[in-house]
Amino acid sequence: QVQLQQWGAGLLKPSETLSLTCAVYGGSFSGYYWSWIRQPPGKGLEWIGEINHSGSTNYNSSLKSRVTMSIETSKNHFSLKLSSVTAADTAVYYCAGRYYASRVDYWGQGTLVAVSS
Amino acid sequence: SSEVTQDPAVSVALGQTVRITCQGDSLRTYYASWYQQKPGQAPFLVIYGNNNRPSGIPDRFSGSTSGNTASLTITGAQAEDEADYYCTSWDSRGTRLVFGGGTKLTVL
Numbered sequence: 001q002v003q004l005q006q007w008g009a010g011l012l013k014p015s016e017t018l019s020l021t022c023a024v025y026g027g028s029f030s031g032y033y034w035s036w037i038r039q040p041p042g043k044g045l046e047w048i049g050e051i052n053h054s055g056s057t058n059y060n061s062s063l064k065s066r067v068t069m070s071i072e073t074s075k076n077h078f079s080l081k082l083s084s085v086t087a088a089d090t091a092v093y094y095c096a097g098r099y100y101a102s103r104v105d106y107w108g109q110g111t112l113v114a115v116s117s
Numbered sequence: 118s119s120e121v122t123q124d125p126a127v128s129v130a131l132g133q134t135v136r137i138t139c140q141g142d143s144l145r146t147y148y149a150s151w152y153q154q155k156p157g158q159a160p161f162l163v164i165y166g167n168n169n170r171p172s173g174i175p176d177r178f179s180g181s182t183s184g185n186t187a188s189l190t191i192t193g194a195q196a197e198d199e200a201d202y203y204c205t206s207w208d209s210r211g212t213r214l215v216f217g218g219g220t221k222l223t224v225l
Contacts, residue, residue: 035214044203044216044217044218044219045152045160045203045205045216045219046216047205047213047214047215047216050214058212060213061212061213094159094160098214101147101148101150101165101166101207102147102148102149102150102165102205102206102207102214103148103150103162103165103166104150104152104160104162104205105162105171107159107160107161108159109159110159
């Protein structure tokens with residue numbers, strides 16, 4: 001059974017860089033697209049982007065200029081950096097594993113990231 | 118703005134059947150998946166590939182599509198089904214995963 005465990009700073013100031021990491025335990029690390037999805041308080045889900053085991057990325061065009069995803073296959077870890085954050089980036093950030101199409105099988109526990117001066 | 122849209126809220130009497138719909142032109146081309154989310158929890162896959170249930174999902178959950186509309190049907194809704202439900206698919210260019218705005222299901 002695959003489990004995702006994520007961590008990172010929960011409170012940022014405007015203009016800082018958000019940084020989160022997700023560890024994948026169990027299952028096939030190479031068989032999934034490793035994704036980041038966020039959810040502002042009281043609102044819906046937004047896909048940020050994804051990376052595969054080869055390091056190929058696909059980002060949401062609305063965030064592309066500020067997003068960097070990386071992967072460390074030796075540790076079964078993948079990471080998200082979002083630069084120049086503002087209050088609009090305040091959200092619960094989830095790491096997730098997409099198998100194919102729109103099938104997201106696995107989700108991390110979520111990390112609330114608040115941006116405030 | 119989302120490329121797939123959902124009704125914000127739906128209610129159903131305990132034990133009755135409810136259909137939650139998701140509309141978008143990309144659904145003519147790409148599979149829809151459905152996720153259940155309860156307060157304070159991560160979303161949870163209940164339907165993938167338009168009409169497939171992951172193992173462990175009760176068979177009262179079913180999915181279907183017709184034209185530009187995907188549907189999630191709960192036959193005999195239970196109190197524990199009260200949650201937010203999100204549909205997702207790809208955008209019309211197949212480059213971005215998009216989520217509907219979510220439907221809050223209330224079981225009366």
